[in-house]
Amino acid sequence: MTMAANLARRLIGNRSTQILGAVNSSSGAATSVARAFCSSTTPITATLFPGDGIGPEIAESVKKVFTTAGVPIEWEEHYVGTEIDPRTQSFLTWESLESVRRNKVGLKGPMATPIGKGHRSLNLTLRKELNLYANVRPCYSLPGYKTRYDDVDLITIRENTEGEYSGLEHQVVRGVVESLKIITRQASLRVAEYAFLYAKTHGRERVSAIHKANIMQKTDGLFLKCCREVAEKYPEITYEEVVIDNCCMMLVKNPALFDVLVMPNLYGDIISDLCAGLVGGLGLTPSCNIGEDGVALAEAVHGSAPDIAGKNLANPTALLLSGVMMLRHLKLNEQAEQIHSAIINTIAEGKYRTADLGGSSTTTEFTKAICDHL
């Protein structure tokens, strides 16, 4: 692609978004966000954390696909440091966090979390500092990639800041440890509001709140109360409550029963990974973290796979699909759809698949196949 053609594509792309923005004057806030992001001269700046292990390779893949598709994004890359930054109590520097706060949108590759070391986990740091309160993961069966479950189409929305992952533990006496699970009205309301709003804007019919309020009566009870309050404001959406052990069982027997699931932190972690397992694993799952003030950080949720790092074997699908979620958040729906279809078609065709999907292509071959499909 020549430079001129690329520039022309970018300009046309921006202008069409502006035109659309002017037409949809009813959604005022959304328009101003779209206009703020796109102007005919400056592309959107987004923060990119390539991450560890296979992160840099798959980030390359994303950059290539986005450039080929003519997405008007300029990446600001940040890496995880090797020393603990005292301002953030973790390996992520203050500058990295400021970058996301400024750009309001970002894409993150996998970052390694060492077990039991006594400092804040990187992912937890990002969540707390950027106030990323909701983790959204759509899980749907990929046409063409067969797993034991064919009819999965659900979205898990997980409260991301409190609950069991507050990180507040202490040793009471030797051999006795307490860990605090915190549920607040504010955080529960916030995530419930987002869940119902998401359901409404994406045409979903049912929201299920997952809990264990029969045992944890006050904490999960409060979560449920907040969900019920929000549910009343959306009478057109069916609301139900499901106990978590029942939910696990129903998911493995008949996942088509679920539509949108909203839950506190720990259950969300487990359930969203369970659902990822139903459709093919973390290598295929997109995810997006929503923060206050319209911040969105899309991320690939799989691990950094140090054993295949640098060998051109990694599957970039998760990061690519997360990038698509990011584009949708930015209202660049046309390009999002384009890239999404290209990925789905490439996997469905089956000619180019990475090792984890049962094929033998390298990362670069797979990326090229997607670019060809655009």
Place this chain on the structure above:
Amino acid sequence: MVVLSLRFLFIAPVFFEKYDVHGEMSRVPAEVMESIRKNKVCLKGGLKTPVGGGVSSLNVQLRKELDLFASLVNCFNLPGLPTRHENVDIVVIRENTEGEYAGLEHEVVPGVVESLKVITKFCSERIAKYAFEYAYLNNRKKVTAVHKANIMKLADGLFLESCREVAKKYPSITYNEIIVDNCCMQLVAKPEQFDVMVTPNLYGNLVANTAAGIAGGTGVMPGGNVGADHAVFEQGASAGNVGKDKIVLENKANPVALLLSSAMMLRHLQFPSFADRLETAVKKVIAEGKCRTKDLGGTSTTQEVVDAVIAKLD
């Protein structure tokens, strides 16, 4: 109701002291506790715990008072019952007394609630020892500890430490650890890699129900709650259908889980031949496929299934 049917079934030298307990009661009645303490063995149907408040779960109460520290669920593929997953044979051993179910919650200020998860070395060691001993006595090859120690470093870290220490004493048994979210994912993708799993309270609940779901549903998995002196046998994983009046009225409840749990009870009481006879009969009925309740895709009533099992006992 299922238990009623069972009484007619028992040709083994076992006498039942029958008690009616319901989920809405605020405490397990004293005479029931007395009876269990005296007899040391109990067979129990599901007790529904009302959601949302006021009543602390009777199931949890029983476990705490009798110190039934281990909850066992055996999830396996039944021949003749097709499921999406093959080669499933998992025993989930779950710590039953502490962890997230300590029941210690309070409101800090309006709108902010705290719940305490308590992990102690004593209980973690106890459950780890039970798990390894079980694996050893039942010729199991592998024990997997399920945890989230990368986030809950002190609490689950302590649990893992205890497991590791016990593992050293059983060099013939492979020991590994898996993070709970990965574990659930692996369960739905490759369940054959798991053998015995030892977990703290909450994860155990989820893992047991997931494993039960992939192997055929909670209607068929046997289980028990075991303590140092007492044992209560009940349906292994009992998500969802406990207390559903509609199922009771229409006689659709699946008795297989409780029947298999009774077989476990017979083994516990050292009547292995009776246990074998019961299990074989149940498996034959399932394998034949003619007599199955709704959750297994059939149309039989509870009584019909029990009658079929009685008929198959030889």
